[in-house]
Amino acid sequence: xxxxxxxxxxxxxxxxxxxxxxxxxxxxxxxxxxxxxxxxxxxxxxxxxxxxxxxxxxxxxxxxxxxxxxxxxxxxxxxxxxxxxxxxxxxxxxxxxxxxxxxxxxxxxxxxxxxxxxxxxxxxxxxxxxxxxxxxxxxxxxxxxxxxxxxxxxxxxxxxxxxxxxxxxxxxxxxxxxxxxxxxxxxxxxxxxxxxxxxxxxxxxxxxxxxxxxxxxxxxxxxxxxxxxxxxxxx
Amino acid sequence: xxxxxxxxxxxxxxxxxxxxxxxxxxxxxxxxxxxxxxxxxxxxxxxxxxxxxxxxxxxxxxxxxxxxxxxxxxxxxxxxxxxxxxxxxxxxxxxxxxxxxxxxxxxxxxxxxxxxxxxxxxxxxxxxxxxxxxxxxxxxxxxxxxxxxxxxxxxxxxxxxxxxxxxxxxxxxxxxxxxxxxxxxxxxxxxxxxxxxxxxxxxxxxxxxxxxxxxxxxxxxxxxxxxxxxxxxxxxxxxxxxxxxxxxxxxxxxxxxxxxxxxxxxxxxxxxxxxxxxxxxxxxxxxxxxxxxxxxxxxxxxxxxxxxxxxxxxxxxxxxxxxxxxxxxxxxxxxxxxxxxxxxxxxxxxxxxxxxxxxxxxxxxxxxxxxxxxxxxxxxxxxxxxxxxxxxxxxxxxxxxxxxxxxx
Numbered sequence: 001x002x003x004x005x006x007x008x009x010x011x012x013x014x015x016x017x018x019x020x021x022x023x024x025x026x027x028x029x030x031x032x033x034x035x036x037x038x039x040x041x042x043x044x045x046x047x048x049x050x051x052x053x054x055x056x057x058x059x060x061x062x063x064x065x066x067x068x069x070x071x072x073x074x075x076x077x078x079x080x081x082x083x084x085x086x087x088x089x090x091x092x093x094x095x096x097x098x099x100x101x102x103x104x105x106x107x108x109x110x111x112x113x114x115x116x117x118x119x120x121x122x123x124x125x126x127x128x129x130x131x132x133x134x135x136x137x138x139x140x141x142x143x144x145x146x147x148x149x150x151x152x153x154x155x156x157x158x159x160x161x162x163x164x165x166x167x168x169x170x171x172x173x174x175x176x177x178x179x180x181x182x183x184x185x186x187x188x189x190x191x192x193x194x195x196x197x198x199x200x201x202x203x204x205x206x207x208x209x210x211x212x213x214x215x216x217x218x219x220x221x222x223x224x225x226x227x228x229x230x231x232x233x234x235x
Numbered sequence: 236x237x238x239x240x241x242x243x244x245x246x247x248x249x250x251x252x253x254x255x256x257x258x259x260x261x262x263x264x265x266x267x268x269x270x271x272x273x274x275x276x277x278x279x280x281x282x283x284x285x286x287x288x289x290x291x292x293x294x295x296x297x298x299x300x301x302x303x304x305x306x307x308x309x310x311x312x313x314x315x316x317x318x319x320x321x322x323x324x325x326x327x328x329x330x331x332x333x334x335x336x337x338x339x340x341x342x343x344x345x346x347x348x349x350x351x352x353x354x355x356x357x358x359x360x361x362x363x364x365x366x367x368x369x370x371x372x373x374x375x376x377x378x379x380x381x382x383x384x385x386x387x388x389x390x391x392x393x394x395x396x397x398x399x400x401x402x403x404x405x406x407x408x409x410x411x412x413x414x415x416x417x418x419x420x421x422x423x424x425x426x427x428x429x430x431x432x433x434x435x436x437x438x439x440x441x442x443x444x445x446x447x448x449x450x451x452x453x454x455x456x457x458x459x460x461x462x463x464x465x466x467x468x469x470x471x472x473x474x475x476x477x478x479x480x481x482x483x484x485x486x487x488x489x490x491x492x493x494x495x496x497x498x499x500x501x502x503x504x505x506x507x508x509x510x511x512x513x514x515x516x517x518x519x520x521x522x523x524x525x526x527x528x529x530x531x532x533x534x535x536x537x538x539x540x541x542x543x544x545x546x547x548x549x550x551x552x553x554x555x556x557x558x559x560x561x562x563x564x565x566x567x568x569x570x571x572x573x574x575x576x577x578x579x580x581x582x583x584x585x586x587x588x589x590x591x592x593x594x595x596x597x598x599x600x601x602x603x604x605x606x607x608x609x610x611x612x613x614x615x616x617x618x619x620x621x622x623x624x625x626x627x628x629x630x631x632x633x634x635x636x637x638x639x640x641x642x643x
């Protein structure tokens with residue numbers, strides 16, 4: 001579905017991605033794990049077109065999207081939940097969700113989709129008239145995921161959904177991520193620092209170090225890999 | 236009850252103020268007789284005044300904190316008087332009718348002088364509403380807004396001078412030229428935000444003014460262009476008195492048109508994109524909003540109103556020169572938006588009327604105008620940071636299985 005071929009992304013003169021290649025098939029949950037500054041978020045931003053790669057090629061459903069503008073990429077069905085949630089603080093919960101459906105015009109389906117996300121996260125329905133900024137961290141993350149779902153993505157990119165949240169909430173969110181994957185056939189690309197949890201929900205995983213992919217394998221095999229356990233799972 | 240500590244605090248405040256104002260208020264050098272006058276009575280006034288003032292100030296602050304606390308404790312926030320008027324149809328409709336009738340009869344009830352002042356105020360209403368799109372809705376701090384105003388004014392003056400085109404042709408042309416310049420400015424500043432954007436727009440405003448001032452062959456330099464015709468009424472030229480009234484009605488019509496368009500824009504997709512852009516650019520892009528296009532439309536549409544306002548200005552004064560388009564003008568328009576309430580149409584209208592009309596009627600205090608202005612801004616930012624009428628945004632309601640319609 002998504003093929004990333006040897007991309008190099010730069011911030012000024014600094015080469016953040018030194019030839020990253022990924023391959024995501026339809027219906028999968030793929031996770032990208034790695035230490036701070038390994039280039040995980042940059043990979044995601046490069047796919048979204050917000051920091052386009054200088055070299056290399058990205059194709060989505062056999063269509064090159066390497067130098068497409070971010071809004072075009074979203075309209076193809078790639079939607080991201082940005083790092084740090086980045087909900088609109090002064091817009092209400094429903095308005096935030098409405099912004100997620102910005103590119104869509106089918107009012108009726110937007111309605112049912114909103115019902116669907118309220119079904120996934122009932123707390124959001126209770127808080128639907130509250131400004132987004134007044135929600136708790138966990139609720140904001142739920143809102144950010146819901147907002148991205150409102151775009152009806154075929155590929156959902158999640159950037160560190162566990163950031164700054166209580167373990168219990170994180171577990172809950174990961175359960176929902178799994179549910180979204182099985183119920184809607186939404187392919188999910190999960191960038192995470194919490195390697196343990198991420199590998200538990202994912203089918204396959206990529207491990208990143210210094211702007212390069214160092215290992216790729218099935219998630220359960222990565223979980224039992226001795227080196228990975230030492231380096232990323234703290235065991 | 237008044238506590239001792241409060242009195243002590245106020246005492247210090249008044250002592251401090253007496254010390255601060257000592258050189259200005261007490262000492263006066265009489266240069267004719269070469270003596271120094273000591274005006275000690277002024278010091279007493281300042282002392283007593285600031286003592287009482289500090290009490291009032293603290294009382295108001297406490298009231299405000301009390302209000303905030305009550306809002307936080309879950310009690311519903313009481314909407315301000317203005318917001319209640321806006322929300323309640325029963326009050327809003329008659330109020331609107333009264334304002335409408337007043338506006339229509341104004342030139343017949345009041346003198347020509349008053350009508351002229353009102354025209355200026357209405358031009359600033361239009362400018363304020365235009366800048367409100369850029370600053371209030373899209374959150375792009377534009378300090379060079381007056382440049383587009385100048386473009387409109389000079390478009391009318393120059394095109395009329397060289398080609399004899401009439402007001403009615405040049406009004407839309409002025410708007411279009413404003414839009415063109417808005418886009419021209421918009422392109423280079425697409426990547427900028429906040430302070431950097433403010434500086435670049437400030438520079439742009441000055442560039443336009445300096446060009447007009449120094450390019451004599453093009454704009455006749457500092458002496459400007461005079462004898463600009465007033466708008467004609469179906470080919471008839473009117474007397475000064477009649478044409479002033481006519482301009483007044485054109486301005487009223489233009490303001491209503493502006494309000495209508497801005498209102499529609501606010502609720503449109505592009506309006507929502509502006510609001511989202513103001514809150515978070517990255518999230519905007521993640522939602523599939525074209526950042527460049529959204530910013531450019533904000534600049535272009537904002538500048539359009541400034542262009543038309545400029546044409547009106549030139550038609551009203553029949554004379555333009557670069558001195559009318561200084562940075563000070565930009566600041567006033569920005570103050571109108573901030574003071575009135577960013578993003579709120581009614582707030583901007585009230586802000587424009589206050590900031591333009593008050594200085595005219597308080598000419599007696601004209602020496603203290605800047606001082607008053609500063610005090611007003613400080614007081615506003617402390618007690619009503621959202622502006623006189625803070626933005627009452629429409630709430631999108633979601634009704635279970637019904638329509639996800641937008642309710643007012």
